[in-house]
Amino acid sequence: MTPTDILMPELTDQAENGVVTAWMVDEGGHCDSGQLVAEVQAIKVDDQIYAPHAGTVVDRVGINVGVATGEPICRIIPD
Amino acid sequence: MTTTTERKLTIQKAIAEAIGLEMESDDSVFAMGEDIGVYGGIFGATEGLLDRFGPERIMDTPISETGFIGAAVGAAVNGLRPIAELMFVDFFGVCMDQIYNNMAKIHYFSGGNIKVPMVLMTAAGGGYSDAGQHSQTLWGTFAHLPGMKVVVPATAYDAKGLMTAAIRDDNPVLYIFHKGVLGLGWMTNNPRATGPVPADAYEVPIGKASIARTGEDLTIVTVGLSVHRALDAAETLDDEGISAEVIDLRSLVPLDREGILASVGKTGRLMVVDEDYHSYGMSGEVITTVVEGAWGALTRPPVRVTTPDIPIPYSRPLEQWALPSVDRIVAAAEQLASA
Numbered sequence: 001m002t003p004t005d006i007l008m009p010e011l012t013d014q015a016e017n018g019v020v021t022a023w024m025v026d027e028g029g030h031c032d033s034g035q036l037v038a039e040v041q042a043i044k045v046d047d048q049i050y051a052p053h054a055g056t057v058v059d060r061v062g063i064n065v066g067v068a069t070g071e072p073i074c075r076i077i078p079d
Numbered sequence: 080m081t082t083t084t085e086r087k088l089t090i091q092k093a094i095a096e097a098i099g100l101e102m103e104s105d106d107s108v109f110a111m112g113e114d115i116g117v118y119g120g121i122f123g124a125t126e127g128l129l130d131r132f133g134p135e136r137i138m139d140t141p142i143s144e145t146g147f148i149g150a151a152v153g154a155a156v157n158g159l160r161p162i163a164e165l166m167f168v169d170f171f172g173v174c175m176d177q178i179y180n181n182m183a184k185i186h187y188f189s190g191g192n193i194k195v196p197m198v199l200m201t202a203a204g205g206g207y208s209d210a211g212q213h214s215q216t217l218w219g220t221f222a223h224l225p226g227m228k229v230v231v232p233a234t235a236y237d238a239k240g241l242m243t244a245a246i247r248d249d250n251p252v253l254y255i256f257h258k259g260v261l262g263l264g265w266m267t268n269n270p271r272a273t274g275p276v277p278a279d280a281y282e283v284p285i286g287k288a289s290i291a292r293t294g295e296d297l298t299i300v301t302v303g304l305s306v307h308r309a310l311d312a313a314e315t316l317d318d319e320g321i322s323a324e325v326i327d328l329r330s331l332v333p334l335d336r337e338g339i340l341a342s343v344g345k346t347g348r349l350m351v352v353d354e355d356y357h358s359y360g361m362s363g364e365v366i367t368t369v370v371e372g373a374w375g376a377l378t379r380p381p382v383r384v385t386t387p388d389i390p391i392p393y394s395r396p397l398e399q400w401a402l403p404s405v406d407r408i409v410a411a412a413e414q415l416a417s418a
Contacts, residue, residue, distance in 0.1 A: 022089055022262050022273045029085040039089065039262070054084075063270065 001078040004052055008010035008067040017031050017066035018042040020073055025057045031076065037071060088276040089262025091123040093235040094200075098125065098162060098243035100280040102132055105160065108246055111138040111147050112164030112200075121166060122202050122261055143301035144174035148199065152181045157198035160246055165201040168217045168255060183226030184252045197252075198245045203231075204257035204304055204354060206402055209316055211390035214398070216303065219353075219360030221253050221330035228252040228285055229331040233260060233306035235274040237329055239282025248285065257303040257354075271307050286333035290342070294324035296416050297348035300339055300365050302328045305352045312408035321416045331361055339365060340373045348415050352403050358387040384411050 008018045024038045025031045031051040038049040038060075053055075055076040063065055086118065088096065099228050102108045109132075112127055116139040119126035124182055129137040140147040144165060151163035171178060172211045173284035178199065185195050205214030222229045232238035238256065262272035291306055292313050306327045313323040324342050328335060349369050351362040362383040369381060384403045392398045 024087040024273065025085050032084050035084070035086070036088075036092075 001053075002047075003055075003075045004007065005072040005075045006037065006049060006052075006074050006076060007045060008040060008069050008073050010069045011040065011047055013046040015042040017068055019064045019066055020048055021046065022059055023060055023063065027060050028060065029057055031055065031057055039074075041074070049073070049078060082324040083131075086278060087273050088159050088235050088239075089273050090232065090235045090238040090256065091261040091263060092126070092217055093239040094124040094242050094256065094278050095120075095126050095128060096276070097239040098246070098279070099128055099131060101160075101243060102136060102324065104280070105246075107158065108160045109136040109138070109154075110162040110164065111151060113140055113142055113166050115139060115164050120164060122256070122258060122263065124164065124200060124256070139392060144170055145177050151197050151199075152177055152185070152195060155195045156185060156193050156241045157253070160196050162198040162200055163398070164244065168201040168203040169212045169215050170225055171217065171220075173203075177417045178225075183224060184417065187226060187249070190347060194249045195251045198242070198254050199251065200254045200256070202258050203255045204259050204301050205391045205398060206259050206304070208393055208395050208398060210393040216255070216257070216353075216355040218255050218302070219355045219364075222334075222361065222364075223359075226251070226332065228351070229256045229280070230285055231257070231303045231305055231331065232327065232329065233257075233291070233327050235262075235272070235276050236282050237289070237327075239276050240281050241285060241329065242283050244282040245278050247282065252285070254341050255303075259304040260307065269304070269307055269312070281399055283329070284370060285330050286335060287320075287325050288328045288335035288338040290324065291327040292323070292325040293362060294322040294346065296346060297320045297412060298324045298326060298339075298342040298346045299350045299412070300326045300328065300342075301352040302331065302361070303354065305354050308405050309352050310345045310385055311405045312412060315405070315409050316412050319413070321412060323412060334364065334368070336368045336372065337355040341366055343369050343373050344376045347376055349377065349381040350408070350411055350415055351381070351383040351385075352408055353383065353385045354403055355386065356388050357383070358388050360385070382411050382415050384408050
């Protein structure tokens with residue numbers, strides 16, 4: 001399987017960027033399928049990002065760094 | 080290759096997880112409060128629970144704190160284990176008769192025959208310009224009044240374990256969480272608000288402080304968000320050659336006096352950091368505990384870094400000046416450690 005890019009979702013049509021407010025898995029850490037990986041937010045709209053499959057979380061963006069909707073916030077390399 | 084799955088939660092999610100697990104294992108546990116159901120609690124402490132347990136056990140209430148806290152007291156004396164959420168601790172004024180004359184005293188009034196196994200959960204703390212009726216901590220006010228335990232978590236692990244212990248406790252427990260440690264995106268982000276949390280239910284004993292950081296030169300006793308301020312200050316002090324021990328009380332009632340005395344017995348210097356008001360509060364109680372129990376160990380007069388006896392200002396610069404900032408803790412520690 002190829003790695004999956006996890007993208008910043010469109011949280012609201014009022015903002016073009018979102019931020020990650022908390023990472024639940026460290027850089028290089030392992031996650032299970034369906035596990036909470038990150039919390040994201042734009043203005044005061046927030047959402048949770050769950051892992052689509054198990055794997056290793058890499059290329060995490062920084063906390064509170066603006067990321068455009070549709071751009072990756074991390075990548076999950078399958079087991 | 081072995082892969083160990085990490086599992087971290089924010090404090091907000093750790094609280095919700097503790098409540099969900101106890102509701103799964105004990106049908107008598109339920110929750111009620113303003114906006115705790117559909118909205119999930121304005122600070123997310125009951126997020127996702129309505130979908131799992133339905134509106135009979137996750138109850139949105141009208142804006143009548145005295146009504147629903149009174150209903151929780153009634154349910155508790157009849158054998159249920161309610162969790163009532165008072166949205167902001169600052170709102171206690173409209174419901175104090177239920178909290179203090181009923182929740183805290185019925186066990187005594189009944190000669191010990193009636194138990195009140197309820198949790199009153201509430202949000203506290205400032206730092207985000209919410210003004211003087213949404214920013215107080217007030218834990219000292221409740222700790223002053225006999226009859227209830229008062230719990231204040233500072234980490235995600237403790238938040239879950241203390242909530243589990245509070246729900247299972249046959250005494251009324253006031254569970255106060257500081258808004259600044261919940262891991263909420265719209266608050267000042269505190270990276271320590273997210274931490275490893277086991278998936279299963281577990282208890283953290285109420286009444287036992289934890290040593291958040293070991294040190295030799297001085298003891299900083301604190302609670303809630305100020306644990307993290309003190310840990311930040313301790314890192315700065317470490318660079319200056321001052322080794323600070325940080326004691327996270329985790330509960331004001333019961334107060335772990337032995338844990339405080341043991342630490343001051345080692346360091347000989349005491350600082351109390353409390354976001355609550357300066358006078359007649361936790362800082363005075365902790366200092367008195369040491370003066371009464373370890374006078375001979377003190378090598379310097381104790382100091383305290385607190386919020387002055389003024390309403391919490393709305394103005395961001397004034398509020399930041401009033402709260403026990405890392406800079407104020409560092410400055411006070413430098414003085415305490417000198418000579």
